[in-house]
Amino acid sequence: MCNHLAGPVRSVLSWLASYHAYFWEQPTPAGLQAQGSYWYLDTRMDEFGKISRSWADLKAVAHKVDERLKSPGSLEFMTCIHGDxxxxxxxxxxxxxxxxxxxxxxxxxxxGMRDVVYLFASSVDSSDLESKEADYLSYYHAELTSRLTEAGAASAAAAARYHTGVMKRHFDLALLDYVRFMAGWGMWGSGVQWATRRARSLLPRVQELLG
Structure with missing residues (x-):
């Protein structure tokens, strides 16, 4: 995705909003992974062991971030993510x-923020994200809210609970989780400079995010 083409980024966010809304707070369909994404911690312990000292603060909280993202026993705000x-x-x-x-x-x-974080870090230029991160997140949230509201009263109530504060908290946790993976596997992607800068800025307030 070229950094000067806002249209393609928004078209993917619209697709994600529709996809996430379809599975919003529903049980995971049979045959899918109990946890989506290819970088979640349970399957990336080799990479976890390779995290350098420069990311020691992130490594120290990695298991807590992972547990918070799993949200065991609750369907609230959960969906099916694409994962790649x-x-x-x-x-x-x-x-x-x-x-x-x-x-x-x-x-x-x-x-759903796991998909958005990975999209940004892998495929959107850091220079674009530095100025448009908030706009892109607002656009996704508006699209998701619209899809959920159209789906009926129960989904509309779910949309009301998923306010921007909840979304941003999930986004920040997912960002820390993904950078944890990259810190052991190798940094890559057009948005990697943005992702690493944002992750370092979040570490001083990680306990607030986990609370």
């Missing part, structure tokens, strides 16, 4: 206003 939401798995219309997504190998239960 990068540019290589997205097809765009010629004008960039519509997209389709493939490769659902890592689809499963989690917070």
């Amino acid at each position: 939401m990068k540019n290589e798995n997205i097809l765009f219309s010629a004008d960039g206003t519509r997209c389709g997504v493939y490769d659902f190998q890592y689809t499963g239960r989690s917070y």
Whole structure:
């Protein structure tokens, strides 16, 4: 995704909002992973052991962040995520206003922000995110709220509970979780500079996010 093309980023966020809304606070369908994404901690202990001293503060809270993202025993705010939401798995219309997504190998239960964080870190330029992160998150939230509201009273009530404060908290936790993975596996992606800067800025308030 080129940093000067806001349209494609928004088209993917619209797709994600519709996808997440469809599974919002529903039991995980049979055959999918109990936890979505390919970087969650249970499956990345080798990488965890390779985290350098420069990320020692993140490593120290990694298990607590992981547990908070799992939200055991609760469906609140949970959905089915794609789990590998990068540019290589997205097809765009010629004008960039519509997209389709493939490769659902890592689809499963989690917070939708895990898809958004990975999309940003892997496929949106850091320079774009530095100025537009808040706008993109607001756009996703508006799209998700609209889809949930259209789905009926129960979904509309769920949308009201998922206010921007909840979304941003999930976003920050998912960002810390993903940077934890990269810190052991290797830093990559067009948004990696943004992601690492944001993760370091969050570490001093990580206990607030976990509370």
